[in-house]
Amino acid sequence: MSSLKVRQIKNKLLEMFEAHLDLSSIGANDLQRETKILTRCLAAFAIYLQTGCSEKEAATSVWDGPDDNGIDAAYFDPSDSRVILVQSKWIAKGSGEPEAKDIGVFTKGVEDIIEQHQTNFDSRLQGPLSDIFIRINTPGTYVHLVLVSTGASSLAKHGQSVIQKLLKDINGDDPDAIASSEVMGLSEVYSKLASDPFQGNLTLDANILDWSYIATPYPAYFGIVDGLQLKEWWKTHGKGLLAENIRQSLGGTEVNSQIKQTAATAPEKFWYFNNGITLVAEEAAKAPAGAAARSSGIFAFKGASIVNGAQTVSSLSKVEDDLSLGKVRVSIRVILLKTAPTGFGNEVTRTNNLQNRVEPRDFVAQDPEQKRLRQEMAIEGIDYQFVRGGSEDSNSTSTNTSCELIEVTTALACATTDPDLAVQIKTGTSRFFTDLTKPPYKTIFNPSTSGAKAFNATVVHRKIDDWIEKKKHSLSKKSGIVWGVLVHGNRILAAAVFKKFNANLSESISDFSKQLDQNKLEAFCDEVYDKMVSAIEAHYSTKFLANLFKNPTISKHVFELVVT
Known part of the structure; x- marks a missing residue:
């Protein structure tokens, strides 16, 4: 079964990224040519998933090649103030994991980037490397490490300890960590390719409290959702939630820090301080309910996207106290577009984002x-x-x-x-x-x-x-x-x-x-x-x-x- 998934992934990744990749360093007769190309495609896919950038942008972020210092792809995501650093490995059999020694090379490359050491990187990378250095040196920028493969979804003890030591060295004793890591294996790669959230086919399951329905002129629902549910949305769909938004998460801003602090320390006040979120969706399916139907409704919104409230959702996703998040209440509007005029969804997005942000x-x-x-x-x-x-x-x-x-x-x-x-x-x-x-x-x-x-x-x-x-x-x-x-x-x-x-x-x-x-x-x-x-x-x-x-x-x- 794993080998079948690998073959399906292979065709899709090549279709998405091969045409945009720089393959000049891979010889035409290289016996490992296909594996090297697929490794680069996999690195591009990790960037694509993490940032929501275009397929071409993801492919041009790939560094894999001579003297890449263990970094297969690097990308600065301005919408989230994050530098994404990737190591990828194509495993044809669909099992196993990156070797600890390869992870060690990757972490050494990350160290050189954090400390802004250029010596160990090839001259072809000096341009993009300088750009990453500028971003790393900007206050409020986070670093996210991604190890992606077509193998296991977790690392063995030794490989994991290498990553954890690096994170501890970077973050020190600071309670607001600036570096994090993530492992993506065959299971995650396959599921994300099968339901690409950036292609507009996302379905959101929602439990809306005290909901109401507006029939005319265009159908819509409004009510309240809890913070824990929004965190689950983000964990499941990531930036796919924001596919139609004109801007995504803005990262570690002062406003976003205050959103997290209120949710963690004063969840009962959150609804009074927050503007809420607005979704657009093609259509809605509602589960049958009894006499208390209006107090809690179960919905499935097809073709859904958050068009206002990205900062609220992304900030709540970083709150670790799930008990407090369950007490957070957030206003929500869901505007259905199936029967609305063409272009109405774009109008909703534009007008909901015209306000100037107060700093x-x-x-x-x-x-x-x-x-x-x-x-x-x-x-x-x-x-x-x-x-x-x-x-x-x-x-x-x-x-x-x-x-x-x-x-x-x-x-x-x-x-x-x-x-x-x-x-x-x-x-x-x-x-x-x-x-x-x-x-x-x-x-x-x-x-x-x-x-x-x-x-x-x-x-x-x-x-x-x-x-x-x-x-x-x-x-x-x-x-x-x-x-x-x-x-x-x-x-x-x-x-x-x-x-x-x-x-x-x-x-x-x-x-x-x-x-x-x-x-x-x-x-x-x-x-x-x-x-x-x-x-x-x-x-x-x-x-x-x-x-x-x-x-x-x-x-x-x-x-x-x-x-x-």
């Missing part, structure tokens, strides 16, 4: 301190933009006579010379705006912070960043601690340079710019960098630097070793 940083517009800073900078000819405008690119408003909220926040966090703030800014700026009445926001934005100090700190921080970029370009070996300090330790480095430079940031902007000694500043950058490298080599040479510089205790120790 925590938007609330600073109401803070008098920000308005004061803008006025103080304006007196000296500096345009300070703290209200989010049409452009999301902070660099578009960063010049010699302008600055914007995010870079000012980053500069002030480092200029306090408190390594804890530098660590917090490294893990993302959004937490600074969660509560404008408390630290860390109030630590840097308070009456003692003048407009001059804010801009002067920003100027210094820009120059430190410029030094870091020049230093990175000067290194012949883009790996190891000498590289990792520049990539992952940039905020601690900046905090230490601010401490040693000890400039009077509260001087007027014009006087500060005249007196700023760039040679002295760069000399401190050299000194701090060398001491950081030495400190890590002496005390933390076996640590993941990506994880080390998100650890407040270790970062503070490195900081103290450098500045004392």
Whole structure:
């Protein structure tokens, strides 16, 4: 039976991906040519399933070939802020599993990507590798490892321990893990191919509480579902749930974190805080019910897709406390399209997603301190933009006579010379705006912070960043601690340079710019960098630097070793 499934999978995978694959490294007379092609098809299929991208995009994400460092495919999914790394193995007999030594090669490649070591990757991968490095270094990005084969759906003890050790090294003691893994075997590959959710043939089974029916002008149901049911939907169908949505999950945003927190700690309040979800479906089948029919209805929605509420469903799927999830109540609408005019489903999708998303940083517009800073900078000819405008690119408003909220926040966090703030800014700026009445926001934005100090700190921080970029370009070996300090330790480095430079940031902007000694500043950058490298080599040479510089205790120790 397994061999039959393998043959069926083979034909389908070749149909989907072979034409889009780069096969130039596989010789025409290679005895393993078919197996190598199918291994690449399998890697592409894993990316396709995980992200919902096109078949061509999935195929072009395949790295398999000479010096791939164990990584068969890599893809950044912007809708979920996840980097997907895949190792694949085609097993013709349909049984067995990847060998532990191959998994070890894969985990070593993952380590090199996390630490941004380029040395062990072929030059043909430098373009996509650089893109993945940028994504990995962005706060809020997660890493998901997928081992896919046409064999067993689980790994033997040794192979599993290799993966678990890597995850432990990457995640450390952080309760909000940034790395996860998944094993897909013959059973999962076969079932996903047989019912491809991205082809619009998904059927959702739903238990809707307190439901009602709207007959005209177009049929629809509305009511309430519980959070545990939504989690099961996501576990079963993944991003296939969102096939018709204009955007999918946005990953680890502050809003999504709050959704998870409310569900886990205050499930009884969830319905009051959440906008609910909207589905479209071709048609519905409803199970017969007795006298209490309206209190609970069992439905099957055919050709279903969530068109609004992706963040709600994907966030609830990450809540581990199923008991709390069972208490969560979420409003739901299901709009049936079978008898609706052509194009009505697209209208529903578009109009349900026209609202602009409010971010925590938007609330600073109401803070008098920000308005004061803008006025103080304006007196000296500096345009300070703290209200989010049409452009999301902070660099578009960063010049010699302008600055914007995010870079000012980053500069002030480092200029306090408190390594804890530098660590917090490294893990993302959004937490600074969660509560404008408390630290860390109030630590840097308070009456003692003048407009001059804010801009002067920003100027210094820009120059430190410029030094870091020049230093990175000067290194012949883009790996190891000498590289990792520049990539992952940039905020601690900046905090230490601010401490040693000890400039009077509260001087007027014009006087500060005249007196700023760039040679002295760069000399401190050299000194701090060398001491950081030495400190890590002496005390933390076996640590993941990506994880080390998100650890407040270790970062503070490195900081103290450098500045004392």
